[in-house]
């Protein structure tokens with residue numbers, strides 16, 4: 001009977017840890033969706049990390065930046 005009570009505490013502890021972890025799950029979702037920016041030349045949406053920054057806006061490639069800004 002003593003061990004049964006101890007086992008119950010262990011299970012309660014595991015359940016408690018799982019409950020504490022739950023709020024962390026939405027924060028990991030924030031990494032998924034990326035900011036998409038439209039190319040100023042052709043309008044194609046590209047991820048912010050891949051976009052080429054120009055003086056007149058963002059571009060999908062260096063070729064479009066060069067042809068748009070001359």
Ligand SMILES: [Zn+2]
Nearest residue numbers: 039042060064
């Ligand atoms: Zn483009």
